Amino acid sequence: MKLDDMLGMSISDFCRNGFTDSADNHCAHFVCHVLNIDTGYTCQDHKRGKHPGACLRVQELFSVCPEVGFWGNQPQGTCLVFVTDRANVNIDRHVMRNVPKKHVGIFNNGFIYNYSNIKDIVVRQTPSAFLDRFKTAYGGNQMLYFGSLPFSSEVLDIEEGVPVPAQLPQTNQVQAGPAFNLRTVPATASRDDYFITYPGQAEFYLARETTYGGRRGLAQPSNKVYGARYEISDYTDEYGPVAAIMGIIASGESGCYFNRLNSYDRAAFTFGFFQLAAHTPRDNLILLIRQLATEHSRFQELFPELEVKDGKLHKVSGANSISLENEYPRPDKPNELNLRDFMQYLNADQTKVDNAEISAAARLVHLANSDETFNRLQVNVAAHILMRRIRNTYSTWYGLSGVSDLICAAIADIHHQGRGTKQNVKDALAMANTLKGQLDQLCKIGSEKYPERCLALRYALEEAQREGFLGKQVFDRASGLFRPSSGWVA
Structure with missing residues (x-):
């Protein structure tokens, strides 16, 4: 018309x-x-x-x-x-x-x-x-x-x-990073695998088309994952028990791969070893991208259209910039706010694999594959997010002061995936009065829908305790840190 x-x-x-x-x-x-x-x-x-x-x-x-x-x-x-x-x-x-x-x-x-x-x-x-x-x-x-x-x-x-x-204005238009070559290979009758090559660089695997409900996006199937992984031992000196809790969550979320992504669910775009989602205001992926845009030079080279102004992430457009952090009600849950503009920047059309999605994914995966400082910054942001949740939310909900880091790890994993409610966790803790019994109950939360994730949590907790990463410290609410079970050393 x-x-x-x-x-x-x-x-x-x-x-x-x-x-x-x-x-x-x-x-x-x-x-x-x-x-x-x-x-x-x-x-x-x-x-x-x-x-x-x-x-x-x-x-x-x-x-x-x-x-x-x-x-x-x-x-x-x-x-x-x-x-x-x-x-x-x-x-x-x-x-x-x-x-x-x-x-x-x-x-x-x-x-x-x-x-x-x-x-x-x-x-x-x-x-x-x-x-x-x-x-x-x-x-x-x-x-x-x-x-x-x-x-x-x-x-x-x-x-x-x-x-x-719509035709994009040509005057002073910032290009979305360096050009790359996209190669697609049929993986199934209806899905392609995507491969990316930057000038002068070796080709790398990006992801496969994936459908979920009425959405279509990108993800790496388990038989195609590769690249640098998060190892708890690399970060224990810096983060203590928090390093192990991050590793437990990451093992279930991403297999601990720094380059893991998905763009097929309602978050529009989720990235990294900790699987930070794009839809949440003042949390998760927006915090990582904001920090990268502020202090990581290679990210700035690959994402020249992004800048931080007045503490908020903006997209540069000609002589102007547009905030990507405006908060809007979620259509089916108006009490929940989402970062719709940030989501659309990363994934313009959730019914198909689009150019914005491929471009953002290619640049982030390339950085995760090739830049250790990029991955260390992923860890730093994840550690701050995790400890903020333990200090400000989980400790208040469940009275975690003096509670084992193993319990804290199980609770953090449950809420990170969203497979259990606050009441589910309270009920599980009330069903037993020993550490082993409480861990057993916590590992059952969500088992009907996510049996593999619950089993993975159980094994990860046992391994972390066996390796000496967890089981020796408790959360101290006064300081907001973990301390030895026997008390502060000095």
């Missing part, structure tokens, strides 16, 4: 999630359904719908445009047009204030196609008529601003009326 064919249509012709009340503002809603932009707070979030969502908020749409500026400096071709008071926009910071008096439309072939909330239909106007309309409606110092199309958007071919990928 061409834009001209949409004239006179109402929002109910576009939205299948039921957010169609004529009393609501649908300007960004219309634009984002047409362009398939689901950044920020969407109609799917608002109505808890099951159909593709579209962004509802003008200021959130403005923030994800790769380039923004005053009207008159817009790029050639299709772009977005925003109108609001001059005081509401800071172009240098790529920010528009959240105020009622703002509007957005699609500029195409000399006209701005936009949603008239008064008429409750799609209309079109020339830029000058569009500006005059809102000067009259809003008053104040109304101005027009352009926004180049977000990377994930689709635009309508003017002649054919079919979706085509």
Whole structure:
């Protein structure tokens, strides 16, 4: 359908999630359904719908445009047009204030196609008529601003009326790392293996296409894993019992491989020996990538489009940068917040293996394969995450002060995978009054659904105790550290 064919249509012709009340503002809603932009707070979030969502908020749409500026400096071709008071926009910071008096439309072939909330239909106007309309409606110092199309958007071919990928702006566009060669080899009738070669480097195996529910992504099957592995003994001097607890969790999560990845589940992208997931705000993978972008030079070379500003990870786009740490409600669990923009940066389309996913995975796996400092930083971030959880959460929930590091390890593994609830753990601890008995009960949590993981935990705990890595220290809540069972040495 061409834009001209949409004239006179109402929002109910576009939205299948039921957010169609004529009393609501649908300007960004219309634009984002047409362009398939689901950044920020969407109609799917608002109505808890099951159909593709579209962004509802003008200021959130403005923030994800790769380039923004005053009207008159817009790029050639299709772009977005925003109108609001001059005081509401800071172009240098790529920010528009959240105020009622703002509007957005699609500029195409000399006209701005936009949603008239008064008429409750799609209309079109020339830029000058569009500006005059809102000067009259809003008053104040109304101005027009352009926004180049977000990377994930689709635009309508003017002649054919079919979706085509948005053209990325060429001016000052930062490329997503060095070029590489991708080779695919059929692994099964419906899945390919992916191999990557960087200039001057040997080819390496990346992953295989994998399906899970309605998602499709990448993962390394167990018979194809390779590369550097986390060894507890390499880190005991630095981290003590924490090194062993990380090793126990890693053995179940990744087989301890530093280059392990998956991009097929709801987290969108999970990486590393500790399997840090992308969807959680202020935790897990965002902490690793933020630290890498700050202090790891080879990562910075491979990911030149990432930078940390004001403590948050941003994606550089031309002269501007866009935060990847905005937090949005999960559609089916609105009380849970997710990093949707970060997830989409790493994996733009969870129904297929896409270029963003391959590019991010290739660069991270390459670093894990070739850079020991990269892997040591993985360990450092994982250790801080683990100890924060033990100090601030598990110790509070279960009264772990003076409790064996073996118990702490079992609890940490259960919650890291998510195979047991807080009540499950409390019940297991209450069923026995000896260390051996409590460990036995903890190792049974989740066994009906994850029997192999539970068995792996049991064996890993026994091995760690046999090797002398665990079983000698207890958690001390006052200091937030592990100490010898017999007390502090000095």
